[in-house]
Amino acid sequence: MIELYQLEQLVTIAKAGTISKAAEILLISQPGLTRSIQRLEDELGLKLFDRKKNKITLNDNGIMAVEYAQKILDETDKMVKQLQSYDLSKRTISIGSCAPAPNWGLTYIFKQLYPAMKITDSLDSNEDNLLNGLDNHEYSIIAINHPINDDNRICIPLFEEHLYLSVPPAHPLALFKEISFRDLNGESVLLLSRIGFWNEICLKMIPESHLLIQEDDAIFEELTKASALPNFRSNLTLLREKENNNRINIPISDPEAHVQYYAVYNKNNRKMFDPIKDKITNIDWAKTV
Secondary structure (H helix, E strand, C coil): CCCHHHHHHHHHHHHHCCHHHHHHHHCCCHHHHHHHHHHHHHHHCCCCEEEECCEEEECHHHHHHHHHHHHHHHHHHHHHHHHHHHHHHCCEEEEEECCHHHHHHHHHHHHHHCCCCEEEEEECCCHHHHHHHHHCCCCCEEEECCCCCCCCEEEEEEEEEEEEEEECCCCHHHHCCCECHHHHCCCEEEEECCCCHHHHHHHHHCCCCEEEEECCHHHHHHHHHHCCCCEEEEHHHHHHCCCCCCCEEEEECCHHHEEEEEEEEEHHHHHHHHHHHHCHHHCCHHHCC
16 A cells, blocks of 8 residues: 655655755655665555666656656645634634624624634735635634625624824824815824734835835834824724824825725625624724734
């Protein structure tokens, strides 16, 4: 019976070029590797190598065998990863979202509905990645910024997020009752790095602005307090944070600054996720921090 380790050894020999180098990579003795490959040839009933004095090379059989072996190893690896992801999905709720706010809101809801389950979340502005993650069990549920129609998935509305510009009272833009991205284009703006698709909106709508992107939330908050630089807030971040009387929050009027989020999950998970419909309007955003 052919063993997976023999296929791995065959592929390693093909990549390394020699038995001795392959043995070093595989951390086994050269004679042991030679015997293992000879057993593989016996199982197959054919020779995989042309053997000459102090040298062996793959023959046509061997070249074809390496191609099949690599495919089998790749499929085996894929099977293991998908089975592990599926098993984990039965004990974990994994959220994938295009922006931070759905992760905050859904995590809050699931902690109430399923306190015994582990909850993880991640951020990805690439919708194809999110949908593929739903298919391969990397995600239990995803959040995107538009509805979709799919016979195998359920799509429900979550909540809206509206963008604000936050400035000190003495800032020239503080006089605006509402503001557009055009008014802001060209200004230096503080921006957090991990904000999903909002990063792409900013790059698109204010291309002439100097975006001072910060990786660290704590540093971002310190810079906000210590500088007059504008930054972005939203109706949801304002609910999560303590009131800052040293900042004025001006609504941004452009359609791109307003989004409705949608949750998407597979129909076979509707029993678990349909109850969030009744919880969406009861999120205490101050407790999602």
